[in-house]
Every structure is written in structure tokens, then in C-alpha cells.
Amino acid sequence: MSTQFGALCSLILLEHFGEIVQKVGNDLYKCQSKPLRLIPGSTKLPLQKVKEALRIMIQYDFVTFSMGQLPDRAEYTLLADKVVLLLRYPRYLLLMKTQYGDEAEMLIEEILRQGKDTASRVIIRAATRLKESLKVEKVCLVTLRDKFLVLVNKQFVMRCPYPSEEKDVPELTIKEKQLYLPPDINLKGLSDLEEGKPGNPGDEGICWRVNLDRFHQDFRDQIMVSAISRRLDDNAGELLRQLLKQMYLRTEPWVATSNPVPFTELREAVRKQSSYPLLAQYVDQYLKIMEEDSSGFVSKVGDSSGGQYSLNMKTAFIQLTWATIENIVMERFGSKAARIFRLVKAKKFVEQEQIQQIAMIPAKEAKLLTYKLLEENFLQMQELRKSLASNVPNKTFFLFYIDLNQVARMVLEMCCKALYNAMTRREYERSENRRMIEKQQRIELITLNMKEQGATSEQLAEIEEMLTPPEQALLEKVRIMINRLNEAELQLDETMFILQLYLSYQI
């Protein structure tokens, strides 16, 4: 946990929850965990405000509490990783929209908005919003409930833990079998509630939250499938997707290497789908190619029932991290430097002289690039002495090598910094043009009101003209800028995702 990460965290809290939450968050980030009474002292905030801030952060699972050093005094801990995940929410919603439709997206969005909530309230709010956005009178509550059940079934949402017994510091627990137990919702009560009448949907007290790991699992699979599609072709990508599906039937999703999947089952699964005729014809060949490919995603572990194949998640992410970092070196220092970087990777430990010879780069340039990479910490140097005595003239070898773990962490830091910069810049652009943006919003509001009152088109045009053409051009420019920065934030998050996953597999 670095200062850079803390800064990013604090900026995100400021943007979404305001200054008070940011201050409390910062304070908690600095020290591992803290009892409530100490926070007002260091933040100079009134106790009431601190309590509110903590309540908000607990609601969103950003803060946890547990029994501290003193008995019956809770200590609060900030989960900074979860705060940074706020940036990923748009991607979660996009995944929902593309795979499970608009209703699912709306449901997930409502849960994310609240942090945690009961199923009935989520469904009713989603229904209201769907009515607004689709401009219809009635939304079928049954479909929404069914969608919710599907999400529970697919483990995208899960039950929140609850206090098990009366204690001074409650301990939140939940039994594993209850986690994805579908809710029992009384539809009559639900529709009564929706119409504004008092009703009882029958799920009071059971809160749900989003299972972010499940989303990450889908992201991971997407990355792997698209990587294989790039390397081989779409058929191979589809085969990997089927393989992943088969894998989940018998393996925990986050293990480093999956349990073996028999070939016969895989072939059956491939046959059932019809959109890839070529794949069905050549399943065995595609498997063989994937197995022999240098990416090492798939390996054969046995010969029974036509061959047993397992997926190597850990290897896959080592490879993907290498690819990411190689690309970064390429963009930062040019293709010659990338060549040197890959060469050191292949040779493990190598001398300067050898680098320039094998890489076929003029000596001077090779030296410059190698030491540049060393300076920026992409390469490390190992000194090898023949004897340790300092007064004897002896030859010392200087060997270059790469510590992937360290480089990955460093790049992750760079990502944090870049994210922080992009967000700062975006806020800066927004505040610089605040007057203009507010003016535009005011005008839009007036136009809307006038329209409702039945104004003539002449009147409307007159109001529109309150914004001069140069002003409009400027606004358009700012809008493009902010969009661009937003987009960059999402892309940065993708890089971070790969690196974080790699590091989590290393533990």
C-alpha cells in the first residue's frame, strides 16, 4: 500500500462521497485500524460527522470493524482495494447489460448505488427507473424478480452477513450454504408496495450485495479468451470459453491450475453449439495447438477418456503480465528497448556485451537503452565478483536480469499515478469551465420548462441563443476532453486488473 494508492483512494472518496468521508478515509488509510474515539482527534471533525462517514463506508463495504485491543471497543479498518474498485463499476454494468440484459443492469446498478439492500426494495426501485427510462406505464415485476433470482443463481449477488449473537462488537457471519439461497418474495406484497400501498413482500431483514469477485472472474475469462483469439483464431477462443465452462463444473474458480477436464465432455459441449462449425470438426487439433502454444494456457495432464486437459490460470497471467509490460516498454522506450527487454527475459541473466551482440543493435545505442531501462527499474543489475577482497584487482561481471514481481508492482504504481492524474485533470477542467457548464445547465432547464408550458419555437430559439457560438464550441471541447479522460480511466483500470490478478496469483 503506497502513498500513491492512498492518494488515489482519497480522491475517489472525495469525488463520490464528499469531503468528510474523504477525511475519515484518509485517516483510516494512514493507520491500519483505529477505534472510533481516536478519529475525531486526528481529523478535527465532530464525532457525529465521523460516525456518519463510517456508517456510509460500512454500508458500501469500504470499512470493516472488528474487536480491537481493548475488549468491547470496535476498531475500524479501511479496505482501500474496494474503494478503488468504484472506478470499475461502469464495467460491471456493461457486463450485465451485454450478457443479461437491461433489467439485470438496472438491478445491479440499484444494489451498487445502495451498497446493500433487500431484494424487494431493489426490485421496486429498478421498476420505477425502468418505467421512467422506457416511458411505459407498467413493468412486469415477475420478470424483474426472475432476473434477480437468475443473478443470485449465477452468484452475481449474495446475501450480506449478519450479526450472529449479541455482543458489544457484533461479528458479522453467514453460513456458506446461505450465501446464495434465493429469496422468497411475496409478489402480492411487492406489487402493493409498488403502487404505494402498505404491503409485506416477506424478505425484510435479508440484505443483498454484489459479489464483485464473480464479475472479476468473468473479466478474467474474457481477457483469456480474447488473448487466445488474437494469438490463434476465434475458433480457438470459443474452445477456451467452452473449456472454462467445463472447468467451473469441477473446480473452484480462483485456483492456480484447474482440475483436468476430459476430452470427451469437451467435445460434447462443443458439438452442442452450432455457431462454430469449423471448431466442431477440429476440436482435437485446436486443443493440440493451444497446448503447444508458447502461451501455456492449456496443458495436457493425462490420456484417459480421450485426454485430460487442465487450464493454468497462474501461467496464463504470468504470460499476460509479461505481454503487458513488454508492450509498455515498447511504447515508452521504443522497439529496440523492447528487444533488449525480451532478450534479458529469455536469457535470465546476461552481460551487456552479449546484449548488443545478440540484439544486433549498435554498441552505443544498446548501452544507452540498457542503462535507461536500468535507470527506470525495468531491469535489475547483479554484480558478480570473483573474490570478495576489495584490494585485489579482479574481474567483476555485471549481469542484467528482470524481477517480474517488482516490475509488475512498479507498473501498478504507475497506473495509480496515471489514474490520479487523469482524475485530477478532469476535475480541473470541469472547475475551470464551471461557470460555462452551469450556464448551459440553466439554459437547458429553462428550455425544458418553457416546452412544458407550450412555448413557441421562436421563444425556444431565443433562449438557445443565450449561449454564443464560441461558448458552445468551448463547451463541446470541454465535453470531449472530459469524455476522453473518462475513457482513459477505464482503460487504465484494465491494465491494473491484469497486474492485480497476476500479483494475487503469486501469493
Place this chain on the structure above:
Amino acid sequence: MTTNKPEESVRNGNDQLSSLESSEHRILALAKGSGKGISDKDIQNEVPDLRPDQRASIINKLLAQGYFDLFNQGGTLLYKLKDPSRIQKVKGADNEEKIVYSIIEEAGNKGIWIRDIRFKSNLIPTQLNKILKILENKKLIKAVKSVSASKKKVYMLYNLEPDRTVTGGAWYCDQDFEAEFVDVLNQQCYRFLHQKLEATRDCKGGPIAARNISYASSKDVWKYISELGISKVQLSVEDMETILDTLLYDGKVERCVTTDGSHLYRAVESLLPAPGIVRIPCGVCPVLRHCSDVGSVNPKKCVYMKEWLE
């Protein structure tokens, strides 16, 4: 070096001079006969009528002329005949020249640096320079510029082809590394392999067949490049492999080894497109380390960002 002619003269006359000459030849013949070298005793047995002082003078003469090498083996002195072709070359040269010559000869086609000659021969620099010049003029040795250090000259025998480490092989022209030439070859090789890969896109024989088509051996690539005629110098298959290896380290091709030990190459795509971080200026920013909220390098006033956003 010996002939049978003197034997007649031994029979004919007992002239002092001719007898000395004949014993000289007999000694030489004896030395030629035994590969291990001859001792003083061997000579005595061969030419019993020779007086010790005469024997000494003959041997000294032969040693001076460079016919013999002197060895000390287990307390006895051994005389061994030198390789006749080598004697020829330094004929008429003095001892220093011979020593310098033999040092240079030892270095083979890797050559030897003047400083190392000086250490080995214990000659003073001016004298050594003079000797080297003489030998060069006689076309016995030559000076070759090394690629590893442009000012360093190494000496080797005149008729030797310099080693690759000295000349740098096909990639050097007058001690300069031809980076452009290498780049062009690198691109052409990639084009060739990429075309092969493209050709497999609509291959009907299944994925394995398609993959096997996309493989090319280093010999295929060598043929293609030779036919293109971009290279003025003759390239070998090994040269081609060094070029293909640079492509390997560029991450553009993949290498595999066949059963007979030769290498096959094929073009591959990287697993991932350019990552998100390099799509914003911070990813490639040279002053990222100095960037913070305070100071003149900060995200709000960043010129790179400004350029990128416009």
C-alpha cells in the same frame, strides 16, 4: 632439406670442409627421421668420427640458422627439427623478429594486440614498432582493426582470414555496425513470415495443417532474402538465424526446434493489444517520477496532457 648427394663426396674425398658439411647433413637427416628430437648421444652414434668441438660448432650453426629447436628433457638436451615451411618465412630475419613473428603466429586468426606482444617479448616499444613495420613490409603479418574497439589494432599472419569477433562478420563495414542493413533485413524477414501466416487464413486443412504451413525454416528465409538481392555481401544461413533471432526478441515470431536440430520460425501475434496505460500521456511520460500535486510538474498544467486533449 637433406639430399643424398653429400654421401658421394664422403666416399670420394676426405676433405675437412666437405666432411663437416656431410656430418651436418647426416645430423639433419637423423633429426628428420625421429619426430621426438635427437639427443647429443644420438648424434655421437650417428657420426662417431666427429670431434666434440666440431659437433658443437655444427649444432650452434644449425640452431642459429633456425633449423633446430632446443628442448630440455629430463636433464638431457634434445634437438628437434623445425617445421620447414616456417623457417622459410623468417629466413634472413634476426632473433627479435623471429620471436615477434612466433608470438603473432600463436595468436592465430584472433590476432594479438601490440601491448600483449610487448609483454610477451619484453622488447621496448620503439624497437617493437620497428620490427612490426619490417614484418609488415615483408608481407609476413598484417594489422587488422577490431570492431570491439575502433582504435585497437590487432596483428595476425598475412595469409589468415580474420575471425568473426574481430571483423564482426557480415554486419560490419569498415568497423561500423550497419544498423540500417540489419533493420531492413529484419523487416524483410518479418514480411516473409507474415505473408506465410496470412496465407494460412483460408487454409482448409484444419488448424494443425495451417500452423505447419506458416512455419518456415531458416534456409527458406535465407533463400527468399538471397533472391530479393538486397544484400551486397553474401549472407550465410547462420547470419540469417541471427537476424531471425532479433525478430524473436521483438516478439514478432516464434521459434521451434525440429527433430534434426534445425530451427523453424513463424510469425505470431502478441497476446494483448497495447495496454490502457500507454494510451494516456502518463504511460509514456518521461517525468512521471517528478509529477505531483505541487511543483511545476503537475497534472493540472501538464503540457503532454494538453496536447493530447486537443
